[in-house]
Amino acid sequence: MAHDSATRSASRWEEQRSFDQLGRPLRDLTFCVVDLETTGGSAAGGSRITEVGAVKVRGGEVLGEFQTLVNPHTEIPAFIAVLTGITNSMVSDAPPIESVLPAFLEFAEGCVLVAHNAPFDVGFLRHFAEQQGRPWPTFEVVDTAVLARRVITRDDAPNCKLSSLARVFNASTTPNHRALSDARATVDVLHGLMERLGGLGVHTLEELQTFSAKVSAAQRRKRHLAEKLPHSPGVYLFRDDAARVLYIGTSRDLRTRVRSYFTASETRTRMGEMVGLASEVTGIECATPLEAEVRELRLIAEHKPRYNRRSRFPEKVHFIKLTREPWPRLSLVRRVADDEADYLGPFSSKKVAEKCLSALHDTFPVRQCSDRLARRPSKAACVLAEMGRCLSPCDGSVDDTTYAAVVRQLRDSLLRRPDEVVDAINERMASLAADERFEEAGVHRDRLAAFIRATARTQRLSALTRCPEVIAARREDDGRWAVHVVRHGRLAAAGVIPSGTDAHAFVDALRLGAESVRPAPGPVPAATAEETERILRWLESPGIRLVDVDGEWTCPITGSTRHLALHDAVTQSRLSLVPFDERRSLAPTHRPAR
Known part of the structure; x- marks a missing residue:
């Protein structure tokens, strides 16, 4: 009898183990779908939570909802208020995160x-749990x-x-960038994804968390x-039967990286298609590694491989030009001429260049017509003049001295100090946000962001471009020194000092x-801006x-770089929200007026 009992117990244990190995069915789990609104993109950098929204669901049924504004105990920048629609007055009487977090954790317990x-x-x-000395529960997390x-x-x-x-x-x-609305939308997205995955045989949490596209046997x-490639940094080129370049990439270890295209670690659909066509x-x-990165960019620009999505057309750029003529104006051009004019750029997107141009026209009332005006013009005023823009x-409404003074301010904003543009547009944004005209x-937020990024980029690029030569070195992980020679912003030579060699020689x-x-x-470097x-x-x-x-490698202390952190905060926090497998910068989305 004892033997029979032990047998039945072992059998039950085997059945239980088999059931556990199958995983936990999604239909039996309780999910807590959460969304936050914040004052910026980095909690470690000082950003605070302004709203928490959550929905608890199981088996497709909503079990409860959680929503509250949170007093961040700091001013919400106008730039962020435009994005979230949450203003200082809305959160002034809201509870602090010290009260909200424990309530949310209780709501989400076991989910x-x-x-x-x-x-x-x-x-x-x-x-904020760590900041409060509160232990973080062992939540399992699903990222839609x-x-x-x-x-x-x-x-x-x-x-x-x-x-x-x-x-x-x-x-x-x-979704409208309010926490509860976005959480509710995420619930529907979660259920839609689960339905699709169910058709692919994904029915448990374990299967959900490990699901990836399958690598074909042919791949x-x-x-x-990959077997003939070395374990060293460099560039690799996939070619088809006609020796056409399909894809170009770079790695610190050529063989290891290329082998990953033929294993389960490479699951991008388009890469599977590319490998199917590759014969070499x-x-x-x-x-x-830096030389490899630069060679990759140059080869992509030369071959323009169909499976590379970036860097294929570095020549397709735009610049904003401040002309040199009796009555200077701003102009959108495709290339930089040797004409002593001032340029801002390059812009890889004409749309972004136009936003930056609008930011400048919003601040400085220089003429926007394309005619070449004589020193003493005598034409009728345009609509913009009648609007005071x-x-x-x-x-003849302005004398050349007054006009020249405005142009000097404009030029200073382009090259050294962007504060006039920043202050003017921030003031306009704050006024519109206060009226909830989001x-x-x-x-205006998009225009300002385009201007700040463009001027910061131009100032950094032109600073290095002005230097006929910069030689720099860094000790690599293997203890050897990597040396690079840079001339007018272009990599001119790269090398690693061999052990026992005289470094100066x-x-x-x-x-x-x-x-x-x-x-x-x-200000254009002797290479592409990306290089x-x-x-x-x-x-x-x-x-x-x-x-x-x-030469002098310097950037203005009062330049645009110091304004970048705020404008990049939200974008940086959402870099993973990109189209499929490519990490692209996302344009900020507009919030509809409420």
């Missing part, structure tokens, strides 16, 4: 947390943004932002293409063998030692 871009929302909640990128195709939606997914799944609530069979992989060894030199304020030899580089006109930005990131990284600088 699986769900959020769209979970690192943002969960990161804020964990930050990650799931969507694995399920949604471009035929379904242009991207995987919450607003786009809400339309795909006919959500009953339209795996091509892993031999060519590797180009580089002395340093142009000083109207064409009809859509209008959003237009090596640097002298590297300099002598470096590419000769002629300066480009105006010079990669070089700048390396030069500004920890551990850099400047060996020699020919």
Whole structure:
């Protein structure tokens, strides 16, 4: 009898173990879908929570909702108020996060947390739990943004932002950047994703968390293409049967990276398609990872591979030009001329360039007509003059001294100090936000952000471009020193000092063998802007030692870079909310007027 009892007990244990291995059915789990509104993109950087919204669901049924504004005990910047629609007056009587967080944790107890871009929302909640000395529960987390990128195709939606997914799944609530509305929309998105995944055999939480596109057997069979590549930094080129370049990439370890295209670690659909066409992989060894990055950019621009989405057309750019003529004006142009005019750019998007141009025209009433005016013009005033948006030199309404003073202020904003534009547009945004005219304020917010980013970028690029030569070194992880020679913003040489070699002799030899580089006109580097930005990131990284600088490598202390943090905060916090597998910068979305 004892033996029979033990047998039955073992059998029950095996049945239970098998059931556990199957995972927890999604229909039996309680999910707490949460969304936050905040004053910025980084809790560690001082941003605060202004609203919490959550919906508890199980088996498709709503069990409860949680919503409250939160007093951040700090001013909400006008720029952020435009994005969220939450103003200082709305949160003045709201409870603090010290009261809200324990109430939310009690509401979410025992649930699986769900959020769209979970690192943002969960990161804020964990930050303030830690700040309060409160233990963080062992929540399991589901990120609907990650799931969507694995399920949604471009035929379904242009991207995987919450607003786009809400339309795909006919959500009953339209996301509007208010916490509860966005949480309700995320519930519908979660259910829509679960329905699609159910058709692919995903029925448990474990299957949901590990689901990825399957790598085909044909894709795996091509892993031999990586075997001849070295374990060193460099650039790799996938080619088809006709030797056409399909895709170009870079890695610190060529063989390991290329092999990943033939294994389960590479699940991007378009990469599977590319590998299916590939018949050869060519590797180009580089002395340093930075050299590999630069070579990659140059090769992509040369070959324009169909499966590379970025950097294929560096020549398709725009600039804003402050002309040199009796009555200067701002003009959108495609290239920089050697004409001593002032330029802002380059812009890879004409739309962004136009936003920046509007920010400048909003602040400085210089003429917007394209005619060349004589020193003493005698034309009729245009509509802009009648609206007070142009000083109207064409009809003699302004003298050349007054007009020149405005142009000097404009030029100073472009090259050195953007405060006049920042203050003017911030004041306009604050006024519109106070009147809850968020859509209008959003237009000015986008213009200001475009201006700040453009001027900061131009100031940084032109600072390095002005230097005929910069030589810098950094000790790499293997203990050796990587050295780069940069001329007028272009990488001219790269090398690693061999062990036991005289460093000064090596640097002298590297300099002598470096590419000769002629300066480009105006502020434009002698390379693409993307290449010079990669070089700048390396030069500004920890551990850099400047060996020699020919010229002055300086940026204005009062320049635009100091304004970037606020304007980039929300965008940075949502970088993972991108179309599918590509990390692209997202344009801020407009909030409809309430």
